[in-house]
Amino acid sequence: MTKKLSVVNRRQFLRQAGISAGAGLVASHSMTQVLAANSAEQDRRLQFTKDDLPTSWVSEESAAQTTTSQAVERTCIAPSIETRLFASSNVGGSNERIQLALQRLACAGFKVDNPAITSRQYLRFAGTDSQRASDLQNIATGAIEAPKLLLGVRGGYGAVRLLPMVDWSTLGRIMQERGTILAGFSDVTAIQCALLAKGDMSSLAAPMLYSEFGKTNPDQVSCRQFSEALTNPSLAITVPDASLTSTNLPSILASGEPKTITGTIWGGNLSVVSALAGSEYLPRIRGGIVFLEDVGEQAYRIERMLYDLYLAGVFEGQQAIVFGALSGSGEDSYDKRYDVATVIRQLQQLTGLPIYSGMSFGHIGNKHSFPLGARCQISENTTGGYQLAFTDYSTIKAASVHTEGLWQSV
Structure with missing residues (x-):
């Protein structure tokens, strides 16, 4: 109409x-x-x-x-x-x-x-x-x-x-x-x-x-x-590659063949989520999908916040981690090889969870709004990227x- x-x-x-x-x-x-x-x-x-x-x-x-x-x-x-x-x-x-x-x-x-x-x-x-x-x-x-x-x-x-x-x-x-x-x-x-x-x-x-x-x-x-x-009560977002998170990552980082995953997506800004670790205000979602993004944080600070969540047991019982933009991270002054990609690969080894990178949301332009706390299905596509499909949220x-x-x- x-x-x-x-x-x-x-x-x-x-x-x-x-x-x-x-x-x-x-x-x-x-x-x-x-x-x-x-x-x-x-x-x-x-x-x-x-x-x-x-x-x-x-x-x-x-x-x-x-x-x-x-x-x-x-x-x-x-x-x-x-x-x-x-x-x-x-x-x-x-x-x-x-x-x-x-x-x-x-x-x-x-x-x-x-x-x-x-x-x-x-x-x-x-x-x-x-x-x-x-x-x-x-x-x-x-x-x-x-x-x-x-x-x-x-x-x-x-x-x-x-x-x-x-x-x-x-x-x-x-x-x-x-x-x-x-x-x-x-x-x-x-x-x-x-x-x-x-x-x-x-x-x-x-x-x-x-x-x-x-x-x-x-x-x-x-x-x-x-x-x-x-x-749109049936929102879907296609992610072609991992470049918004890091150009040195694949869009899907997993130990085995990636499978279609369905669960509640939750999270947001990494700095804020990590600050809530251990409090009653951090969601405890069984079989959840954790979404994280941030801006202006160097690789070591990103890793430290991810370790906060890991050591607090936040990633236990989750099905996957999705990264949006980690913009403005800069270079490590001690070793340029220590970058966002290195940090995320370390996280994947720690948790064993599949990690999806490049989601088009964060402190960037051209971002795709999406519901947090809704049902989300993540599936691999035939072009090397993946798609997120959302249901069960108000419109x-x-x-x-x-x-x-x-x-x-x-």
Whole structure:
């Protein structure tokens, strides 16, 4: 079915979206002017954390797509998807970037009920611990009705401080009843692990408000795949090779012939997962598939975190390990031969588990969102890669989402 798009003027759109001009961008200015003010130079001055993607890492293909899109007629739909933000980690940093992201979400069909939380700050965090925990705990208590989408503002650090302050069991039950989707990655991994471990509820590994949708030029591939994962109940991702993890690895590293594997996929950012080792907030999934990604960690630090998990018994009873991007790992100053590939080969020998590398998710451009805590089937394909097929997770009606709005000017 073709979605009906309506072209609205900017003042009408802001009124429909519930975003006041006084809250950020002045209604008399066009989004093109805002984009010019929020220049690439300004983006570079912002301090990057693990949820940010430096502009130099964006592929030429993605940049070309964005340039082309600027010549396309701008269209928006009336926002109807009940959406709430949660700010569990770093403060946003740029109000212009936040307001731009909010307008893009509204253009794409997401009706954000609590944009004011983006202005909170306590030290480096997006509010006090109590304020940040309340974004989720108020849903668990029933003080706020569960939305269809709970979208993380950004990552960085701070989510781990909130874990004892949320009733994850009740929150998970309410989210299951409502079909709520919690989306984020990076530091939000702590929230996703706790929700799965204590609330038996899946979530979505996906881009976030500030770290993607507020960019001057959002990554169109990541935006499209975000929409795909939100709306497709039978999501499948094909991985052609291991290059996103390491060019020195095969896509499948196994002791014998790889077999089709089915189990619950869980995990996220390696730094966060390893920090939860030994706690009640780390999922204990029988026959699970562990997913891990990270950025800016040297090979020895990656290995140390993997040993944390290994020595804590986390890999026991698992069927496989899947690696996404391990970007920005650099070279070892003692011996360049000691690299990510060496670390992963050592892990395979330690655990005996098949390891699948090159999954297109992490702190990279062109990433594929996917559900964590859902059923996942991994199967080898005939071209040397593999495919992940997902089932049993919440989705949103595709007709409610106007994907192009996630990167358009309004």
